[in-house]
Amino acid sequence: MSPLWFQxxxxxxxxxxxxxxxxxxxxxxxxxxxRLEVGVLHVFVQHTSAALTLNENASPDVRRDFARYFDxxxxxxxxxxxxTLEGPDDMPAHIKAALLGxxxxxxxxxxxxxxxxxxxxxxxxLRERGGPRQLVLTAQGQGR
Amino acid sequence: MSPLWFQxxxxxxxxxxxxxxxxxxxxxxxxxxxRLEVGVLHVFVQHTSAALTLNENASPDVRRDFARYFDxxxxxxxxxxxxTLEGPDDMPAHIKAALLGxxxxxxxxxxxxxxxxxxxxxxxxLRERGGPRQLVLTAQGQGR
Amino acid sequence: MSPLWFQxxxxxxxxxxxxxxxxxxxxxxxxxxxRLEVGVLHVFVQHTSAALTLNENASPDVRRDFARYFDxxxxxxxxxxxxTLEGPDDMPAHIKAALLGxxxxxxxxxxxxxxxxxxxxxxxxLRERGGPRQLVLTAQGQGR
Numbered sequence: 001m002s003p004l005w006f007q008x009x010x011x012x013x014x015x016x017x018x019x020x021x022x023x024x025x026x027x028x029x030x031x032x033x034x035r036l037e038v039g040v041l042h043v044f045v046q047h048t049s050a051a052l053t054l055n056e057n058a059s060p061d062v063r064r065d066f067a068r069y070f071d072x073x074x075x076x077x078x079x080x081x082x083x084t085l086e087g088p089d090d091m092p093a094h095i096k097a098a099l100l101g102x103x104x105x106x107x108x109x110x111x112x113x114x115x116x117x118x119x120x121x122x123x124x125x126l127r128e129r130g131g132p133r134q135l136v137l138t139a140q141g142q143g144r
Numbered sequence: 145m146s147p148l149w150f151q152x153x154x155x156x157x158x159x160x161x162x163x164x165x166x167x168x169x170x171x172x173x174x175x176x177x178x179r180l181e182v183g184v185l186h187v188f189v190q191h192t193s194a195a196l197t198l199n200e201n202a203s204p205d206v207r208r209d210f211a212r213y214f215d216x217x218x219x220x221x222x223x224x225x226x227x228t229l230e231g232p233d234d235m236p237a238h239i240k241a242a243l244l245g246x247x248x249x250x251x252x253x254x255x256x257x258x259x260x261x262x263x264x265x266x267x268x269x270l271r272e273r274g275g276p277r278q279l280v281l282t283a284q285g286q287g288r
Numbered sequence: 289m290s291p292l293w294f295q296x297x298x299x300x301x302x303x304x305x306x307x308x309x310x311x312x313x314x315x316x317x318x319x320x321x322x323r324l325e326v327g328v329l330h331v332f333v334q335h336t337s338a339a340l341t342l343n344e345n346a347s348p349d350v351r352r353d354f355a356r357y358f359d360x361x362x363x364x365x366x367x368x369x370x371x372t373l374e375g376p377d378d379m380p381a382h383i384k385a386a387l388l389g390x391x392x393x394x395x396x397x398x399x400x401x402x403x404x405x406x407x408x409x410x411x412x413x414l415r416e417r418g419g420p421r422q423l424v425l426t427a428q429g430q431g432r
Contacts, residue, residue, distance in 0.1 A: 003147050003291050005430045007326045007397060038151045040186055040282055042328055044395050046404030048344045053242045056192045061227040062238055068224050069239050073217070073361070080356050083349040094350055095357050098341045102407070103393055105247055107188050107280040109151060114280050116190030119246070136395040136402050138328055142149045147291050182295045184330055184426055197386045200336045205371040206382055212368050213383050217361070249391055251332050251424040253295060258424050260334030263390070286293045 004039075004143050006032040010135040015125045017089070019055075019063040023120045027113065030137050039108040039141015046134045049093035049127045051100035057120025066122075070096050093126035100124050108141055148183075148287050150176040154279040159269045161233070163199075163207040167264045171257065174281050183252040183285015190278045193237035193271045195244035201264025210266075214240050237270035244268050252285055292327075292431050294320040298423040303413045305377070307343075307351040311408045315401065318425050327396040327429015334422045337381035337415045339388035345408025354410075358384050381414035388412050396429055 010029040012022065026043055027033065033041065045052050056062040074095045077088035084091065104121065107114040123133065154173040156166065170187055171177065177185065189196050200206040218239045221232035228235065248265065251258040267277065298317040300310065314331055315321065321329065333340050344350040362383045365376035372379065392409065395402040411421065 003149075005291075005326045007395065038149045038282065040284075042393055042395060044393075044402070046402070046407065048342070048404070048406050054192070054246045055238055055242055059227055062235070065225050065227050065235050066239065066242070068226075069218065069222075072224070074357065078357075080360070081353050082356075083347055083353050091350070091353050094343055095354065098343055098354070099243055099387055101245060101389060102342045105186055105188075105249055105393055107151065107186065107282050109280070114188070114190070116192070116278065118192050119190065134404065136397070138326065138395050140328075147293075182293045182426065184428075198336070198390045199382055199386055203371055206379070209369050209371050209379050210383065210386070212370075213362065213366075216368070243387055245389060249330055249332075249393055251295065251330065251426050253424070258332075258334070260336070260422065262336050263334065 004035060004141060006030060006139045008137050010137060012123060012133045012135065014131050017125050017128050019066045020123045020125060021057060021120045022123045026121055030139055033108060033139055034111040035143055036108045036111060036141035037144040039139060041106045041108055041113060042103060042138040044103040044136045046136060048097055050130055050133050051097040051102055051124040052104050053100045053122045053124060054104060054119050055122055056118050058118060089128050096126045111144060147284060148179060150174060150283045152281050154281060156267060156277040156279065158275050161269050161272050163210045164267045164269060165201060165264045166267045170265055174283055177252060177283055178255040179287055180252045180255060180285035181288040183283060185250045185252055185257060186247060186282040188247040188280045190280060192241055194274055194277050195241040195246055195268040196248050197244045197266045197268060198248060198263050199266055200262050202262060233272050240270045255288060292323060292429060294318060294427045296425050298425060300411060300421040300423065302419050305413050305416050307354045308411045308413060309345060309408045310411045314409055318427055321396060321427055322399040323431055324396045324399060324429035325432040327427060329394045329396055329401060330391060330426040332391040332424045334424060336385055338418055338421050339385040339390055339412040340392050341388045341410045341412060342392060342407050343410055344406050346406060377416050384414045399432060
């Protein structure tokens with residue numbers, strides 16, 4: 001059976017600085033996932049001051065603790081940063097984006113993402129005013 | 145030639161908190177890798193308090209230094225964590241999982257993983273009692 | 289239409305410790321990308337003391353700030369490291385490699401990488417004298 005490929009772009013609405021669950025938005029943007037028996041979904045963010053990660057999908061306090069941790073690990077306006085023209089949150093956003101990563105690859109099975117029970121997709125908005133964020137979704141696999 | 149897809153699940157036995165080499169277990173779980181001339185293998189952990197990374201496969205002291213580093217970088221029971229109900233090692237486990245990542249994509253060539261000489265797959269067990277851990281392996285490529 | 293697979297190796301010339309833009313080198317090593325309508329490119333570094341990440345492609349000061357940040361976050365010769373035989377920059381290189389990651393998966397559309405305007409591929413050279421670095425590039429997709 002010939003393989004299936006699906007690719008689409010999604011524009012996420014502007015969100016405040018922090019960590020946001022977007023699992024449902026990603027799934028709804030690519031209903032063709034249901035046509036794959038076995039495959040993978042690649043989720044990619046086209047920005048260098050936002051990131052994607054997979055983590056706990058139930059407790060909002062986990063997402064707040066992510067913000068607390070990363071804001072301490074990469075402090076705004078650290079004295080040793082040279083690239084400061086775009087504001088105190090810009091260079092930290094670039095570094096957090098590298099620590100967290102700009103894409104996720106997720107297994108697909110029987111028409112659905114094969115995530116663990118507690119896994120959800122986080123958009124990591126690393127700037128104060130990041131504006132809308134652009135994703136590229138690419139799914140591929142064997143048809144059902 | 146039509147592409148080949150293989151997908152399987154692996155349950156890893158419980159391991160103590162720390163970094164563990166699992167390259168052989170992953171390879172043995174998917175003997176069909178030998179049928180791919182060119183391809184990729186995706187290794188995915190279905191948990192938010194364990195992670196996967198690729199690193200030095202020879203010296204056990206490297207893996208112990210990983211534990212030392214990450215336990216200092218994300219300390220158990222840090223005062224600013226709000227999500228503490230599941231114990232002092234829970235929130236740090238979530239954050240380390242995001243820093244290390246929940247999946248690996250590895251090139252396949254001539255029926256084998258095209259890793260560098262010193263590269264091995266680490267299971268990062270980030271909890272004191274993480275229990276068995278579930279992996280989803282998805283391989284795809286051109287047949288030999 | 290049957291899927292296309294392309295795989296090649298690239299040897300990057302030795303570079304000094306730091307963060308280096310290699311987007312053009314990667315693209316030129318795989319001109320077959322132009323034959324894909326929809327697909328993904330996997331870029332993999334076969335070393336445990338170098339890494340790949342995606343970040344800002346315009347300002348050299350961003351890349352210098354990356355070096356400053358990571359050299360503070362994982363200091364050379366930290367007293368608690370046990371694996372010290374290969375020099376004070378060795379164990380930090382392994383840890384930075386795990387934080388940054390050893391591969392990138394990038395979307396392909398209409399024969400080109402579908403990167404954001406400001407996204408470029410960084411080779412993260414984490415050792416003082418890392419020597420030449422080996423990449424494996426694997427592209428796959430639907431033909432145009």
